[in-house]
Amino acid sequence: MTDPLAEPGRMPSRAPGRTGTPSSTATSLLTDRYELTMLQAALADGTAHRRCVFEVFTRRLPAGRRYGVVAGTGRFLEALADFRFTTTELDWLADERVVDDATLDFLAGYRFSGDVRGYAEGEVFFPLSPVLVVEGTFAEAVLLETLALSVLNHDSAVASAASRMTSAAVDRPCLEMGARRAHEEAAVAAARAAVVAGFAATSNLEAGRRYGLETIGTAAHAFTLLHDDEEAAFASQVAALGPGTTLLVDTYDVRRGVERALAAAGTRLGAVRLDSGDLGVLAQEVRAQLDAAGARETKVVVTSDLDEYAIAALAAAPVDSYGVGTSVVTGSGAPTCGMVYKLVAREGRDGALAPVAKASTAKTSTGGRKAAARRRGPDGRAVEEVLVAGDDAAVASWVPDDEALRTLHVPLVTDGEVDAAWTGPGGVARARDRHRASRDELPRGARRLSADEAAVPTVTLRLDGRD
Amino acid sequence: MTDPLAEPGRMPSRAPGRTGTPSSTATSLLTDRYELTMLQAALADGTAHRRCVFEVFTRRLPAGRRYGVVAGTGRFLEALADFRFTTTELDWLADERVVDDATLDFLAGYRFSGDVRGYAEGEVFFPLSPVLVVEGTFAEAVLLETLALSVLNHDSAVASAASRMTSAAVDRPCLEMGARRAHEEAAVAAARAAVVAGFAATSNLEAGRRYGLETIGTAAHAFTLLHDDEEAAFASQVAALGPGTTLLVDTYDVRRGVERALAAAGTRLGAVRLDSGDLGVLAQEVRAQLDAAGARETKVVVTSDLDEYAIAALAAAPVDSYGVGTSVVTGSGAPTCGMVYKLVAREGRDGALAPVAKASTAKTSTGGRKAAARRRGPDGRAVEEVLVAGDDAAVASWVPDDEALRTLHVPLVTDGEVDAAWTGPGGVARARDRHRASRDELPRGARRLSADEAAVPTVTLRLDGRD
Incomplete structure (x- = not known):
């Protein structure tokens, strides 16, 4: 058998059965080829049943980052149900x-029947x-391996960046608007x-539909440009969406835009949106103009290429919410987490579970199963x-005997059975709550x-007395 | 009607019909909400039918980049067929x-019946x-808007980075291995x-299945660690995949790993893979060791966090192919292209098509329909x-009367009919050829x-004599 890795460069000329779109809802081919070739060899030699x-972990946080946020756990569990x-x-x-x-036969009957535990989604x-x-x-x-890492690396990268933004925004809402700057399905995630x-x-x-999220949005510059003038565009939008709508006021001149917005909607106007220019200065001017008019x-909503630093810089500006696009969906400079999926223990010839770890340069990691906990200090805040x-x-079987230690692993899949509480819209709400509590700690x-x-x-706390 | 943009922060407590996975193959909700609210207002005032x-374009290339690569056109056309x-x-x-x-009624009957043209996929x-x-x-x-930008921004970002890698690799094959560092569907794209x-x-x-791409891969460190020792792992892999396979030799000690690889497969061993350490030095040593043994x-395949610079740095090392992961799927520092979808012309009250453009600060662009061409110099290379x-x-209706000008737009959709030549595996092969020719120019x-x-x-070449 020829190994294609040894002689790449050939593009098969025959067309496959499909031409572009998925024809199956199965998630099993969202997988690197080597997982299956390893399986074939291990089935043949008997080690497949060991x-x-x-363990999934990351060796380091992105440069300068102080914590990461676990996200995607619920999506991984949803995908696991379709992994056939x-x-x-x-x-x-x-x-x-x-x-x-022989491997095809094994795959035909494949259902994951093991256990998965992990940090609750939203945990830092x-x-x-x-x-x-x-x-x-x-x-x-x-x-x-591949599916778990794809989901966790992507979703955690986004959540880790997003957490810095909501932290910088303090009590002002952040609104996700980055779909156009991400792969269309990655955008949903x-x-x-x-x-x-x-x-x-x-x-x-689609994110709203699939996960029960609130959706927002009213109009783009194209809507204003479509009309013969800004007055006509604003009048149309208010007629269709009511005076509580958000009018985008920077297509031509912001001051005139605000005047026209107030003329169209009156002082009950819901919001104005600023999508360009020096947002801090503009927000001050627009706020003053709105107040002077009794509105x-x-x-005031701002939305122009914001990231956590721009949000923080606007803290003193009279801004009511932040629309964030590119920066959040691309992880604000860290678009993936670097999480790896490592074999840390396996049954040996003697039937006992033994720790294993790669021994060559640089990428060392500790073998063996691990539990995890967060130690809190007297003020209830994390210290380790x-x-x-x-x-x-x-x-x-470890359970901490010290109430300063909060255990971090929760059961997610038991004997192949997914705990549905972590999935769907309920899982998102639960993860959001967990994140808030975890970040506050x-x-x-x-x-x-x-x-x-x-x-x-x-x-590391060793239970066998070694260092 | 209350505009949620003006008062965000609420999470609906009711669960939607679905719990996590798509229940429809339609792509129509991979869309920002404001596209639909604009539609509603425009349907009500009659401008929807103008x-x-x-036009999709980017205002600038990522810092320091000298060209971009159009990719995703075929995927957009495939998704368009399901946009209902x-x-x-x-x-x-x-x-x-x-x-x-009224808007729901319009959407129920929606099929795109217009025209799309653009740069051929693969064009710079x-x-x-x-x-x-x-x-x-x-x-x-x-x-x-949203779907077109999601697809083009993501895929073009990856292709733009990938082109620098294949350029740096010259004639050595580059192998994409980044699925685990990208959203699972983004990884396919x-x-x-x-x-x-x-x-x-x-x-x-899945990328192999969906687009007829060659797939590669043999084994990870976990396969070696699963076995009692490296000898057993290599023997198993060679038994299952043949001596032409690629053995991963850096789990323990590279020199010993190569010895064991040769012992298992003989001098007909397909390849060895190095996934850690100082790849240039290791490749020299391993090549010498293989040659001395008659293999x-x-x-020699190398695969450890490579990007275009690392590939270029290995140009003089005895390496046969490069496996690239994180860097290619995240656009090597530029994970999205910044392409925008701008209204540049629209029918006015008089029925004539008129150019339009946003006039406020910073984000100015030129209104009006545009054609595009690449001017070549006497040596056949691009100059403008x-x-x-x-x-x-x-x-x-513009057709260049100067053979130095190569026109860049090709018809992709005519009266709603997608030209299937740009889609599926055939579209990928065609795009690959276009890219090679375009880059050579x-x-x-x-x-x-x-x-x-x-x-x-x-x-800009103006056909009306103005600047």
Whole structure:
């Protein structure tokens, strides 16, 4: 058998069965080819049935970041329910000779029957935090690597950035509007992750439909330009959407725009939106203009390429809410989390679970199953991320005897059964609550935007007395 | 009617019909809410039926980049075919009162019946290049804004980065392996975009299935760690995948790993993969070790956090192919393109198409329909990006009388009918060829990696004699 990795460069000339769009709702091919080739070899030699523990963690936070936010857990569990190999997938794998018949037979019957536990979605994390732990046979657990990482790396990157924005905005709502700057399905996940991290609403309709999120939006510059003049555009919008609508006032001249907005909607105008220019100065001027006209309840929304720093810089400006686009959906400079899915323990020849770890340069990690807890100080604020390691049975059954330690792992999948409480709109609401509580527990200073180390150190507590 | 933008912060407590996964294959809700509210107002005042020209372009390239690569055009056309409002979407829009009944009626019958033209997928672009032009009534064209931008901004960002990598790699194949660092569906699109820009293959199975791409991959460190020792792991892999496979040799000690790899597969071993350490030095050592053992045909694949600079730095190292992950799927520092979808002309009260443009600060753009061409010098290399503007009828029918000008727009959708040649696996192959030819036409020096201005200036040719 020729290994295509050794001789790449060929583009198959025959067309596959499909031409562009998914024909199956299965998520099983959202997977790297090597998961399946490893499975084939392990099925043949018998190691596929060894019990394994895989751990998801990141070695470091993006430069300068003080904490990360776990997001995507609910989406991973939703995708897990669809992780099966239907005829569509099996036929393609057979046609392409990705794996042999014995492996295809195994895949045809595949359902994950193991356990998954992890940090509750919305929880903050630090370097080496074991945010997800997957336990099962090698065969069933290895197949989930790519999907788990895709979901968690993307969603956590967005939530980690979004949390800095909602933190900088303090009590002013942040609104997610970045769909156009992200892959169309990533945009749906990004809206969800932003809401987990405290965003109030999204412009994305599918995110609203799929996850029960509030959606927002009224009009773009194109609407004003479509009309013969700004007066006609504003009159039309108020007629259709009511005076409580938000009018975009910067297509031509902002001062004239505000005058026309008030002429169209009166002092009951819901809001004006500013999408360009020096937002701090403009917001001051517009606020004064609105107040002078008696429109004291009319709000000011700003939306031009904002990030956490721009939001913080507008803290003293009379702004009522922030619309954030590019920056939140691209993780504000850190579009992925660098999480890895590592085998940390596996059953050996003797049937006992043994810790394993890669030993070569640079990428070392600690083997063995781990529990995790956050140690709080007397003021209730986090002081340490505690990884509990050592004897496997002791770690598996560990319960802290110290009330300063809050355990971080919750069961997500038990014997293949997904806990639905973490999925769907309910899961998003729960994650949002968890994030708020978890962020409130961070030490003072942990939420400043300037570059610094992780807000708390990650330490290891060994249950077997070794260092 | 209350505008939610003016009073955000509420999370609806009722659950929607769905709990997490899509229940419809329609792409119509991958859309910002304001597209629909604008539609409602425009339907009510009659302007919805005005003929409009929307243009997609970017104001600038990412800092230091010399050209961009159009990608995603085929995916946009595929998604356009599914851009319809079924009961699933209409019911949700009605339940949420996003728009009124008249608008729902319009949406129920919606099919895009206009025209789309644009740069062929794979073509390089520069600031202001009109890479996509959508023409139809306001109602039908405005709805496509978010989807068109999501697809083009993401896919072009990946292809633009990927093109720098394949350029730096010269004749050595680049292999896309970044699925785990991107949203799971974005990963499929990223694999496709990377291949458009010259990548030879992808690890992503779904991308392989959907677009007919070659897939690659054999084993991860987990496979070695699963086994009792490296010898057992290599023996198993060779037994299952043949001696032509690629063995990952850096789990423990690279020199020992190569020895064991040769012991397992003999000198017919397909390749060894290095995934950590100082790749340039290691590649030299491993190549010497392989050659000394007589495995002169065994290739060396490197895969550790590579980007275009790391690839260039390995040019003199005995490396046979580059596996690229994070960097390509996140656009190597520029994860989105900043493309916008702007109304540039619309029918006025008199029935004539008139240019329009936003007039306020900073974000100015030129109104009016544009054609585009690339001017080549005597050596056949590009010297200018030429935007053709002016009288609408003259622009619409413009054909260059100068053979130095290569026109850039091709018809993609005519009277609502998608040209299928741009979609599916055939579209990818065509885009890859276009990219190769287009990049070869760039001026000498345009492909260097160091930061610089756009490789050619963008100039405007006015057909009405004005500047």
